[in-house]
Amino acid sequence: xxxxxxTDNERPSHAPLRRASSYPPVMREIYDNWMKANxxxxxxxxxxxxxxxxxxxxDLDTDREEILRRIRAxxxxxxxxIVAAAERDQAKASLIRRHAQVRSAMTAALSGEINAExxxxxxxxxxxxxxxxxxxxxxxxxxKAVNALPESSEFAPPxxxxxxxxxxxxxEIEALREMYRALDSSILSARMNRDERxxxxxxxxxxxxxxxxxxxxxxxxxxxxxxxxxxxSAPHGNAPDAVTLTGEWDxxxxxxxxxxxxxxxxxxxxYDVRVSPVPKYRAKDERTLxxxxxxxxxxxxxxxxxTPGASAxxxxxxxxxxxxxxxxxxxxxxxx
Numbered sequence: 001x002x003x004x005x006x007t008d009n010e011r012p013s014h015a016p017l018r019r020a021s022s023y024p025p026v027m028r029e030i031y032d033n034w035m036k037a038n039x040x041x042x043x044x045x046x047x048x049x050x051x052x053x054x055x056x057x058x059d060l061d062t063d064r065e066e067i068l069r070r071i072r073a074x075x076x077x078x079x080x081x082i083v084a085a086a087e088r089d090q091a092k093a094s095l096i097r098r099h100a101q102v103r104s105a106m107t108a109a110l111s112g113e114i115n116a117e118x119x120x121x122x123x124x125x126x127x128x129x130x131x132x133x134x135x136x137x138x139x140x141x142x143x144k145a146v147n148a149l150p151e152s153s154e155f156a157p158p159x160x161x162x163x164x165x166x167x168x169x170x171x172e173i174e175a176l177r178e179m180y181r182a183l184d185s186s187i188l189s190a191r192m193n194r195d196e197r198x199x200x201x202x203x204x205x206x207x208x209x210x211x212x213x214x215x216x217x218x219x220x221x222x223x224x225x226x227x228x229x230x231x232x233s234a235p236h237g238n239a240p241d242a243v244t245l246t247g248e249w250d251x252x253x254x255x256x257x258x259x260x261x262x263x264x265x266x267x268x269x270x271y272d273v274r275v276s277p278v279p280k281y282r283a284k285d286e287r288t289l290x291x292x293x294x295x296x297x298x299x300x301x302x303x304x305x306x307t308p309g310a311s312a313x314x315x316x317x318x319x320x321x322x323x324x325x326x327x328x329x330x331x332x333x334x335x336x
Contacts, residue, residue: 017232020071020197020284023204027064029230030208031057037215037225049218051210060211063204070197077190078277078285082310084186085278086335088179089309095136095172096122101161102139102169106146109155118142129180136173143169190277198284208232231323240265240318245328247314249336255300256314256333263318268294272317272325275303281313281330291319305335 017026034057038048050056103119119142120135143166147158158166212229219226243260250257258273270293276286289303304312311334315327 017201017205018283019286020067020074020201021287023201024064024068024071026230026232027060027067027204027208030211031061031064033215033225033229034060034211037219040225041218046218049211049214051207051214055207055210060204060207063200063207067197067200067204070193070200073193074190074197074285077186077193081183081186081190082277082304082312083307084179084183085311086307086309088176088183091172091176091179092125092132093309095176096125098161098164098169098172099136099139101164102143102159105159105161106142109159110146111154118145133173133176136169136176140166140170140173194285205232239324239326240268240320242326243271243316243318243328245314245316245331247331247333249305249333250300251336253300255302256305256312256335258299258301258314258316258331260297260316260328262297263294265318265320267320267322268318269321270294270319271296272319273299273301274315274317274327275301276313276315276330277304278311278313278332281315283327286315302335305333308335310335 017023034049038057041048048056099119099122106119120138123132123135125132143159147166149155149157151157209232212232215223215229216226240263243263245258245260247256247258249255260271263271270291272291273289274286275289276282289301290299292299299316304310311332313330313332315330317325317327319325
């Protein structure tokens with residue numbers, strides 16, 4: 001029977017379903033199992049396994065390919081969003097520097113009613129869009145008023161900073177507005193793809209559970225194919241205590257330095273370091289960066305922080321021999 005080739009993103013995994021990325025490899029294992037079960041049934045002159053609504057192994061594989069396509073698209077969209085956010089932050093930083101230069105130039109050139117004190121104060125870097133933009137828009141109006149002043153012995157308009165003019169400042173403000181719009185668009189695209197991907201997951205899990213029941217009924221509990229079925233849900237048992245994570249950008253290394261408290265759980269097998277895109281840590285969006293020995297409590301990475309100004313969220317998971325895992329607090333790190 002013809003089978004679709006396995007990709008590098010689909011290594012065999014008997015781990016339970018959790019994140020979106022865990023679905024394609026488990027679905028592939030179910031598909032392979034299903035095809036072998038149909039072959040065994042065919043040799044016994046019995047019909048193949050089909051589920052409610054005529055759902056077949058081929059349908060499961062089609063659903064797997066669509067989920068995999070959405071996962072790959074999400075990675076690209078998240079990267080685009082990270083780049084858009086970094087470009088916006090660079091533009092914000094540039095305007096903040098210009099604000100300081102303009103105020104200094106006004107202080108040096110003006111002493112009348114319109115002067116540096118007329119310029120609005122800087123907003124916090126993390127302020128929302130309207131609050132961040134308004135002081136620069138107001139400063140442009142002040143600069144325009146300065147340029148309209150009559151020439152005097154103290155000041156000859158227009159006010160310039162070298163070759164930098166009011167028109168250049170206005171262009172930077174407009175460029176930042178466009179970067180905000182681009183970021184909004186990339187966030188929306190990522191959210192829509194994520195929602196469409198997540199909509200597919202419950203159906204896929206339901207179909208895999210149906211298949212497990214069907215193959216059990218057709219082949220019996222002791223059949224090798226039934227015994228080889230992958231785990232869909234985490235085993236019962238108490239989750240471990242979480243560790244406490246800290247992280248900061250290490251300028252010398254050019255990476256974020258993560259450090260966490262050691263777990264005292266006797267069943268500890270390893271630590272998993274995972275990353276998620278900002279603004280909110282979502283388990284379905286996280287990806288594993290490293291699986292570390294239980295003796296290690298620090299890690300260096302630039303994942304999600306490839307661009308200056310980029311931000312990413314990190315967690316460290318305690319993983320037990322029972323496969324139970326518990327994530328730490330999420331730490332947000334911004335590349336300098």
